[in-house]
Amino acid sequence: MTPKEVEALFTRSDGTYLFSRWGRPIAPVVFGVEDATLQVVKGACEAVVALAGHKMAETDPELGSNLMVFFLRDWQELLDTPNMDQLVPELGPLVGRLKDSGANQYRFFRFDEDGAIKAAFVFIRMDAQLAQMAAEDLALGQMVQTILLWSDVAFDAQSPLAKTPAGPLVLRPEIAAVIRAGYDPVMPAVAQDTSHALRLFARLGDLA
Structure with a gap:
């Protein structure tokens, strides 16, 4: 390069x-998938964190889980999930933009007072394109895009x-x-x- x-x-x-x-160990949690896929996603997270020389944790002392990965069939599910509006700022307008653009993924981060990453939220809408990908490939791509x-x-x-x-x-x-x-x-x-x-x-x- x-x-x-x-x-x-x-x-x-x-x-x-x-x-x-990331300024703290990563404590991931995954929603909307079966146990087998859950293990694939966590395995990808472990691999990328090891590559970076960073650390993982079972829980984050402040947030519990600081990396949340959601698998969805439709963006509307975000609006239908209780308390999601407390996690995602301006949820309604965001969902509208995601629908209008045909997006199949969205990530946003929260930062500590120094500007280091303290939490990340990953939303994956399983459209036809992503459904054709192997779970291992999809998980690896998402974790790479979340590590920095x-x-x-x-x-x-x-x-x-x-x-x-x-x-x-x-x-x-x-x-x-x-x-x-x-x-x-x-x-x-x-x-x-x-x-x-x-x-x-x-x-x-x-x-x-």
């Missing part, structure tokens, strides 16, 4: 640079996953290297200056 390509991963559609990683605060357009042109000659999807090596570099203990948990991308790039050579 070039420095500009690294920078683009964290440059938002409004032109601002923003990097953030990527740009809102980071993966519009290219998925973080790539096919292997044997068929299964795997995490692209350069994206894996960026994740590891982002969690390097000497790197800040939060950055808003593009010089941070240069520091990430400097660490990629031995990680990709």
